Amino acid sequence: MNWTDERVEKLKKLWSEGLSASQIAAQLGGVSRNAVIGKVHRLSLPGRAKAGGSTTTVRTPKRTTSAPRAPNYASRITTRTVTRQQGATMLKEEIEIDTVEEVRFRPAANVVVPISRRLGLTELTERTCKWPVGDPLKDDFHFCGCESPDSSPYCTYHQRMAYQPVNERRKAANRVA
């Protein structure tokens, strides 16, 4: 992927808005967060002095000119796909809230969604709920994005929605908690 002017500008915009490198990479598409960070540096954009991750400025140059690449860290070899910021830790809360609501006034439309992180398609990972929200044709369409357990495509809430008959759904919803 080339750094076209548009892409560079979007990068600048998103970076200045404080989005993380991985999120920016996800939105731009076709680049890794490293690419984004690298580009940010080359553009001499202001770094994150103390925001977000960390920064201890000066680092000891461990790398010597012709040092062979020694992969010391086997622990780093993990499946790392598109990254996203910290998952939905508030999921439990939201479930409770939503359950209560559903009990109080059961709306005719059984299309009640707990909460969503309004994730775009590109921001989904293995463990984010892929329950679609909204009309795919409209541009407010997004995905739930809550944390989904093990290798399930949905979060605990939407898992029930997905695999339970409509009639049983209320039971399922009440069983939550």
Add this chain to the structure above:
DNA sequence: CCCTGATTCGC
């Protein structure tokens, strides 16, 4: 483990 940005350096 998840994540963050920073840096180096082969390409």
Add this chain to the structure above:
DNA sequence: GCGAATCAGG
């Protein structure tokens, strides 16, 4: 110039 690999930290 680009960005993967690595490092350093929360």
